[in-house]
Amino acid sequence: MIPPYYDSDALTALVTEFMKLPGIGRKSAQRIAFYLLKAPEEEAKALARSVQELKEKLRLCSVCFTLTEKDPCSICNHDGRERSMICVVEEPSDVLSLERTKEYRGLYHVLGGALSPLDGIGPEQLHIRELRERLEGDEIREVIVATNPTTEGETTALYLAKLIRPLGIRVTRIARGLPVGSALDLADEVTLKRSLEGRTEI
Secondary structure, X not given: XXXXXXXXXXXXXXXXXXXXXXXXXXXXXXXXXXXXXXXXXHHHHHHHHHXXXXXXXXXEOOOOOOEEOOOOOHHHHOOOOEEEEEEEEOOHHHHHHHHXXXXXOEEEEEOOOOOEHHHOXXXXXXXXXXXXXXXXXXXXXXXXXXXXXXXXXXXXXXXXXXXXHHHOOEEEEOOOOOOOOOOHHHOOHHHHXXXXXXXXXX
């Protein structure tokens, strides 16, 4: 990526950093940078502090691998959750999406991605071993596989089903309320709710 040129190293560096963010091109990066230049100094400093605190305070839950400031996370620690059910997702953002539906009251397990042999991502690069340990140690009756409806997500779902079924645990897949090729964090609450309600055995 060739950095844009400005008569300021600081501005060039900032625009270049914004361009590294997903969905942010050169023009958007430039708009954000110039907005911050015009904003009150305290607003710009608050943004910088928030980014720094994000990196310093957030960590992965040692149980389910979602993002949290306290370990274990509030979901794993909540006495009111249905502890016989685990929903397996790809990323921490998927947990937030499913929680918005207010439909699911069980536990979660975040894989940290999906199987993709072409990209060098196998079971060892994901939190699959930890999932198996949870299933062997806890009294889990159902695992809901909520990986994204992509080629990688479907491959991961089938792999997990073959891994979990011999343990005598029911394995279900969220229904096809989601368009093929989309992602959970882009879906609306109603679509996700219907996907959970219509889950099927895999």
